[in-house]
Amino acid sequence: MSNLPILQFEDKILATVHENPVVVIIGETGSGKSTQLSQILLRNGYTNSGIIAVTQPRRVAAVSVSRRVAQELDVRLGDEVGYAIRFEDRTSERTRIKYLTDGVLLRESLSDPELKQYSVIILDEAHERSLNTDILMGLMKRLIKLRASNLKVLITSATLDGEKVSDFFSECPILNVPGKLFPVEILYSAEQPKSYIESSLRKAIDIHVNEPEGDILIFMTGQDDIEKLVSRLEEKIQSLEAGSCMDAVVLPLHGSLPPEMQIRVFSPPPKDCRRIIVATNIAETSLTVDGVVYVIDSGYVKQRQYNPSTGMYSLDVVEISRVQANQRAGRAGRTRPGKCYRLYPLAVYQDNLLEATVPEIQRSSLAGSVLYLKSLDLPDIDILKFDFLDAPSSESLQDALKQLFLIDAIDENGTITNIGKTMAELPLEPSLARTLIEANKYDCLPQALTVAAMLSVEGTLLPGRSKHTDKKRKQPPSELPDGSGWGDHIQLLQIYELWDQTDYSTDWVKDNNLQVRGMLFVKNVRKQLCQIMQKFAKGSLDVRRKERRRDRQNDYKNLRKSLCVGYASQLAERMIRHNGYRTVGFKSQLVQVHPSSVLRTDDEGVYPNYVVYHELISTSHPYMRNVCEVEMEWVTPILQKLEKLNVKILSGGSNQPEEITENSDVPKKDVKTAAPADDAKSRIQAARERFLARKGNK
Template identity: 65%
Template structure:
């Protein structure tokens, strides 16, 4: 399971930052921490990204290459990630239907590999296209990819807080719905930058999300079943509670589910290695009349600050997660990686396979000769056409 953690920089990063601060001439660098921390607590070099980030996209790409007899857990990476990271990536791809229980890439997985998004958002778009809410899902995916943020304001700036409160509240269903409503409100103004400024939104981030959405719309046109326009009236009228969009998010974030505790609003993640987490304080997710939050939610990411928080959450129905829970029950990690079930190492060859090496060499040489002959014939055929 991946989360955004606040960690110390390495000594290499510290030296690089000192260089950035004094490029024009020699000088002194004053660091805001003791030299003992620099020498004893900082790592010598930064950990390679492949060893500290999600590998779901990389594993999906490897699966899409259709390489024969590839075992993901034994793949020869330049900077080998941990086995736990690879298993987590395989588990995520399996739960969102990118690979089957034997580790083979599915038709859904091949489409996901073509989209320039993280697998969870790619799967959300495919499911939304099936359910008829592609336009809304495109907006959510674009805004999450662009990571729009509010402009920084002072804690005592009551006017700034009031402007933010005027923004849509996600209808109580969660942050994904709020992001959708914010973008749709901006679209109705003709993408006026002043609207963003008036509501304390960073104009640059909003413009970037608009560009990302346009790009995604062009890429997904070949599989789109409906309109990709921002204001898709048919989607809004037929789904006032955003059930279709929330269901698509549930499918896309099948590996990022959380269940509320029985007696309070704390949550624990569903699946492998459950973790106690809480909804981020800035979330617009609302509870019922008794103040209890939804029983099941999906989250976009985990952030570890004072405690683990789920950021960008959305309420989902219990009936939607039943297929995901069934998948967890029959999960076989060795099969997902590309190996055979029940054995981690390949079985030794039988005696009859190694008893006649001369025959095997003859067969191999025959294959080489046939390939050379086929290549020669293709060359002569092309030459004849000229």
């Protein structure tokens, strides 16, 4: 620890922080910024007037870094040093250094807008440009004016554009701390491989057999690729001739791993044994794995992207940026000179890769973020003009405002409602939060809590919902409930209730090809949501729910009614002359029901007239995933609300140009360039399209 470069700059850091409310610290890889900066401030009295908060974009990083700092300070994790992530809080009244995800800090600011318990707020890994970190930077800019005398804000990163952030915070000072890196030799492929998984496999085995000791870190795109490569590596290593090379252990590393699996990655390997770690981009900067000498860079990352004009998500494998490529290479030079094998040619790095990653705020649905900003209830906030480091498109913000209006989080004047304030208190996406509130009204909250918890699991939970599942599973298919024909939300409820009847048996989970860790996570999330909702609920909420198994069909109907309200912006109408549905409202899109859905057709093979869906995804076709049937009488109020949409008013502003409202799908550039003379023509064309659509439905 004593050799970490940041410690040599301790006096300069303290002097700069003392004199300025905001400081940008560019700490290169290996500088020790994530673990040491909080300890420097602790040693110098900054916890005398409050807690030091250190945000991380990733839960795994918040947990692992806090554990490391607790070890260095020789204190028990959860006492002087702790962490808080969604659905887990390991802090106490004694906590002086608190690592937390950026989303948790945002949620804390709802109950304490000035974040008075903190004397220092460090936004770490800001170069990742997570959605929540970008929102926090805008809020810190406001907060520092209110608490200039007793709050310090530090923005830290390995590769951040410091000048841009400095300009954003009124030209605050920038400190550059060099890293502790050994030389890294960069080796490029002669050509782009057809399969980065196969190419990574060959390269890893070649290194293992022919290169000196040292761990290998392989960057893959996601959990499926990691599991596939880990399995192939283990097979190859076992087939190597005994004594031809040292032993090797293959370890996965991704955000969905349970804590005990994550810890294995940070433990030193057995003697004369090489670790081969297969990781997502979580290992670029958020986590440091000591002992890595060889890096294999596939050149790709899996990125979730949202199209506000269609309301559709896509999970795409895309090329990394040059900043990411350099971060990956730096992982090889932490303990001694290393090598980075890039599985792509030099020309691809120079000509194809973007300079930096597109900020998450410019490729995400902003409904949750806009709800948060509205819930601050600050009269001078105009959502379309909020001060972002890199502003999202006007179209994305309009999309979020429309979604919130349709689910009653804001009224037609753009003011947050009591329902919206309650939604903001729940650690759920807006559609699920709204469903819980409506379910309380219809006396089916226990059932809605189960569905919300089941939909909060990251990754695959049910059998048959992964493209690799059928190949991996040899056992016969399980006899899971079918949702009684109503759809996937009801099936999720039925599955959990069956598990409940077995006293939460893990054997039952395994026998039905479900994910054990995922189901245990659901149980924990449901319990916590139950505790949160207790203050809003009518009567007592029993987690076990045995006394409620009275009229299931009525429960299912009330749950579907609640889902219709919660998912009002995710409504679809069956197209009679098309093989699919048209999404209703401001995002008209032709889509199909996902093949994994249990939604039942009638005797003639026809789907229900109206459904709501959890999300739209773009794969081989535009699909609705997690679909539930709803009834026309529940849909009518939604259609009436669509007629009242006016984004200019919803935003909270008064100077925006007039918006085209209902069923409008106008890209941002069209709004800017459209001349007043064209408005009548546009309206006529829109009316003609609506007429033709109605005619086609007859």
